[in-house]
Amino acid sequence: MKKSGAKHTVYLIVKVIVLLSFLTVVLFPFYWLFQTSFKTPRDIAQFPPTYLPNPFVWDNYATIFRMQNFGRYIMNSVSVSLVASFMCVLIGLLGSYVLARFDFKGKSKILMFYLITQMIPGFLGMAALYTMISKFGMMDKLTTLMILYTVMLIPYCTITLRGFFAQVPRALEEAAQIDGCNRVAALFRVILPVILPGVSATFMFSFVQCWNEVFSAIMYINRSSSYTIPVALNSLVLKYDVKWGELSAGAVISIVPSIGMFAFAQKYIASGLVNGAVKG
Amino acid sequence: MKSQPINKKKGLGQTRFIILMLMPGFLLVALFTYFPAIKGVTMAFQNYTLYTMRNVKWIGLKNFQAIFKNREFLMAIPNTLRWVGFSLFFQFVIGFTLALFLKAKFHGRGLYQGSICFPWAISGFLIGITFKWIYNGSYGPLNDILIRLGLVTRANPVGFLSDPKFAMPSVIVANVWYGIPFFVIMIQAALQGVSEDLYEAADIDGASVVQKFFNITIPSIRSVLILTTLLRVIWIFNSAELIYALTDGNPAGRTHTVTSKMLNLIMSEGDYGKASAVGVIIIAVMATFAAFYIAATKFEQEDGD
Numbered sequence: 033m034k035k036s037g038a039k040h041t042v043y044l045i046v047k048v049i050v051l052l053s054f055l056t057v058v059l060f061p062f063y064w065l066f067q068t069s070f071k072t073p074r075d076i077a078q079f080p081p082t083y084l085p086n087p088f089v090w091d092n093y094a095t096i097f098r099m100q101n102f103g104r105y106i107m108n109s110v111s112v113s114l115v116a117s118f119m120c121v122l123i124g125l126l127g128s129y130v131l132a133r134f135d136f137k138g139k140s141k142i143l144m145f146y147l148i149t150q151m152i153p154g155f156l157g158m159a160a161l162y163t164m165i166s167k168f169g170m171m172d173k174l175t176t177l178m179i180l181y182t183v184m185l186i187p188y189c190t191i192t193l194r195g196f197f198a199q200v201p202r203a204l205e206e207a208a209q210i211d212g213c214n215r216v217a218a219l220f221r222v223i224l225p226v227i228l229p230g231v232s233a234t235f236m237f238s239f240v241q242c243w244n245e246v247f248s249a250i251m252y253i254n255r256s257s258s259y260t261i262p263v264a265l266n267s268l269v270l271k272y273d274v275k276w277g278e279l280s281a282g283a284v285i286s287i288v289p290s291i292g293m294f295a296f297a298q299k300y301i302a303s304g305l306v307n308g309a310v311k312g
Numbered sequence: 313m314k315s316q317p318i319n320k321k322k323g324l325g326q327t328r329f330i331i332l333m334l335m336p337g338f339l340l341v342a343l344f345t346y347f348p349a350i351k352g353v354t355m356a357f358q359n360y361t362l363y364t365m366r367n368v369k370w371i372g373l374k375n376f377q378a379i380f381k382n383r384e385f386l387m388a389i390p391n392t393l394r395w396v397g398f399s400l401f402f403q404f405v406i407g408f409t410l411a412l413f414l415k416a417k418f419h420g421r422g423l424y425q426g427s428i429c430f431p432w433a434i435s436g437f438l439i440g441i442t443f444k445w446i447y448n449g450s451y452g453p454l455n456d457i458l459i460r461l462g463l464v465t466r467a468n469p470v471g472f473l474s475d476p477k478f479a480m481p482s483v484i485v486a487n488v489w490y491g492i493p494f495f496v497i498m499i500q501a502a503l504q505g506v507s508e509d510l511y512e513a514a515d516i517d518g519a520s521v522v523q524k525f526f527n528i529t530i531p532s533i534r535s536v537l538i539l540t541t542l543l544r545v546i547w548i549f550n551s552a553e554l555i556y557a558l559t560d561g562n563p564a565g566r567t568h569t570v571t572s573k574m575l576n577l578i579m580s581e582g583d584y585g586k587a588s589a590v591g592v593i594i595i596a597v598m599a600t601f602a603a604f605y606i607a608a609t610k611f612e613q614e615d616g617d
Contacts, residue, residue: 047413051424054410057489058428061442064453079451080459123337130333134326142334149345150543151598153550155575156591157348159355159584164348183344186337215329244435246553247575262437269441269557276445283441287434294433295426302501 062287069093069281076276092281100264101256102282109243109260109286112174116181117238121231123182124189129219131190132197133205146187154184158251165252172255180252181242188241189234196230197223233300236293243290261286353595355588362582375589384565385573385590391480392569395487396548402488404541407495412529414496415503425497432493440557443486447472473559479567487554495540502536503529542604549598570594 068076069092070085096102131139161180170176200223208218224231246262253263261282268279294301359371379385410428414421431439446454449471458464472482510528519527530537552572555561561568561576568576570590577587 050409051413054406054492055424055427058430058493061439061446061489062430064446065442077451080456081451081453083453123340126333127337130330134330136327136330142338145338146341148602149341151546151550151595151602152345152349153571153574153591153594153598155552155571155578156352156588156595157345158352158578159360159588160348160351161344179340180344183340186341190337240433244437246435246437262435265438265441279441283438286438290433291430294429298426298429298432298497302497 065280065283065287068276069284071277073275073277092277096278096281096285100268100278100282102261102264102285104257105259105261105264106285108174108258109262112177112181112260113239113242115178116242117185117235119178119182120185120189120238121193121235123186124193124234125219125224125231127186127190128193129197129223132194133202143191146190149187154247158247162251170252172253172258174258176252177242177245177249177260180248181245184245184248185238185241189238192234193227193231196227196234200226229300233297236297237301240290240293243286352584352588353592355584356592358585360583360585360588362584371585375585376593379586379589379593382586384561384568384576385570387565388568388570388573391567392549392571394480395484395569396545398484399487399491399548400541400544403491403495403544406488407492408499410492410496411499411503414500425500428496429493431490432497436490436551436553437557439486439490440554443482443489444473444558447482449474473567474563476563476566479559479563483555483558483567486558487548490554491544491548494544498536498540499533502533506532542601546598546601549594549601 067083067085070088070090071082072085072087072089072091075082075085075087127142131142165171165176204226205215205218205223208222209215213221244262245260246266249260249263250266253259256267259267265279265282265286268275268282356375357370357372358368359374360368414425446452449455449469452472454472455464455469458470459466464470470478472478506529510532511524514524514528549569550571552569552575555567555569555572556575556579559567560580561572565573571594574587574590574594577583577590
């Protein structure tokens, strides 16, 4: 290294300090939620607040599972998110493959059609969608959320996946077609394995978006047996007397899977976004 | 895999194939995104509220007139500029700095990146709830930390969300916290693509760190920076979850942005007509950004890498 020793040391110290302080700032809110979920209501209401639960209790978790039927909400969230992210990736794969591999009239219009959806404020269509959904008799159904979430993510999936397809050399599928695969078979048997990391990252990103979605869920789900986790949390917030302990226990449960998926997939999500460039 | 002849009638077959593959996505988005949105635009010119659903009338521009007389909406305009401007600025600068620090490999870099990604994975709604409590004037930890540092006295804790002076800045700080990881990850991914050869060549020429930054780093990732920034502007502009959960516009409508006011008109007042009018205004603003966006993407394609 040609950098002078002292200068380099100073740089390293600054770097470590900056990185560590930022890490603290990022992690503190998570730590706060986490430790609160193990506190008693009395402990929670104290000021000055304590930074470790004393006594350490599991009551908040026990309460949300026993009183709030949280197990059911988790199942609802899991099934809605799984189905919707699977569907949007599948539909996205079909469309993006064609958009990446063929030149045809109206191709840029299709791309615009998807890009514009990202700029429309989602709440604009809410009232019309509400009337539509109640007319179809689709209120309080998890299927409704599955459809809406799929639709919400189709543009993102299509555009991101197109970026991944573009990286695959054409020779690969030409070889597959000579081999006798038809186009769709070539897509799923030959190209898909190559872009699988990107596809799984897209799937995980979509899953987390569905898992986190609040407003549609609040609008279209009123019956508590169909609650997803965010709706359940929202109903805890709306109560006159917010039960922070239970709320943070629910929040911790809802955060863990998304964090796990993102930590795993972030690199691919970023490269997908850099390539296809839609929204965050 | 059996081999079979592949000289099918290319032209028509191919067109049909393209249409079939695009159809599912196109139809679903048209039906569930565009149709309601277009209907929403027409509501902007109707007295469409929860209470007049059975007797909706066309009322011309009255919703727009009412909105521009609405105190909370008028306050929301400068708030929106601050919300977008400050959020973007700090997210970008802090994110860029961190990305530069993370460029060189070091022990535990992957773990570090994974950890600072956490905020990206959770919803604005949950972040709003969490910060609401961290900011709390009577038992929130932020006040406690400031008291311990001697910056605030125990008798006068800061009302981060209740004091009109602090409310909007506090909301923006939460949003900055939320958005930094996105920039770190995006810029870092872009930086990985910059060829090391360029830096080595510059080293031989004796270029300084600053020169390398402005002459190599910035130009190499310019297209990514432009795109990420514009996308982020649109995203920040359109996001209202965090504000909904954190303050829902309080105190007295001082922390509403245009978008959160629109949400508030729907969720609390059931006034879809006025909400739609706000939505139409938002679309007009977005269209301006879209123009930039398209220019930027075209620019990137011509750049061609």
